[in-house]
Amino acid sequence: MAKMIHTMVRVKDAEQSVKFYHDVFALAVKRRxxxxxFSLIYLGNDxxxxxxxxxxxxxxxxxxxxxxxxxxxxxxVDDLAAVFNQAQEKGYQPKEIKDFYNQSILxxxxxxxxxPDGYDIEVIERSDVYR
Numbered sequence: 001m002a003k004m005i006h007t008m009v010r011v012k013d014a015e016q017s018v019k020f021y022h023d024v025f026a027l028a029v030k031r032r033x034x035x036x037x038f039s040l041i042y043l044g045n046d047x048x049x050x051x052x053x054x055x056x057x058x059x060x061x062x063x064x065x066x067x068x069x070x071x072x073x074x075x076x077v078d079d080l081a082a083v084f085n086q087a088q089e090k091g092y093q094p095k096e097i098k099d100f101y102n103q104s105i106l107x108x109x110x111x112x113x114x115x116p117d118g119y120d121i122e123v124i125e126r127s128d129v130y131r
Contacts, residue, residue, distance in 0.1 A: 006042065006051040007073065009119055010064050014041060014056040016116045024087050024113065024123075025075050027052060064117060072112070072120035080109055080125035087113055094123070 011017040021027040027043040041054040077083045087094045094113040099106060109125040124130045
């Protein structure tokens with residue numbers, strides 16, 4: 001049986017990205033592997049063993065092209081409004097909180113936010129569906 005361990009995104013400014021993921025999702029650097037021209041920075045927290053790998057290519061100055069195939073990362077949180085307010089206060093500009101229904105049944109409450117490199121992140125309130 002396979003176990004998912006991380007997902008990777010390429011970042012232009014490692015310090016700015018680490019700060020964003022710490023400020024909004026309380027992720028911390030678990031380990032960092034520096035090579036001569038790139039670094040791998042693994043972020044995580046005590047909620048899960050799954051990690052976010054930030055790949056920082058030191059000599060890349062231009063923005064990465066995300067293309068039209070990228071979807072989004074998703075985080076589940078206990079207090080959606082608190083995370084939303086905290087992100088707003090820090091100037092990260094989350095999109096409005098939405099309620100997602102299937103017929104008359106609430107499936108999820110969520111908002112989207114972009115990280116410093118433009119990756120979409122869905123922030124979902126913890127529920128029976130999203131744990």
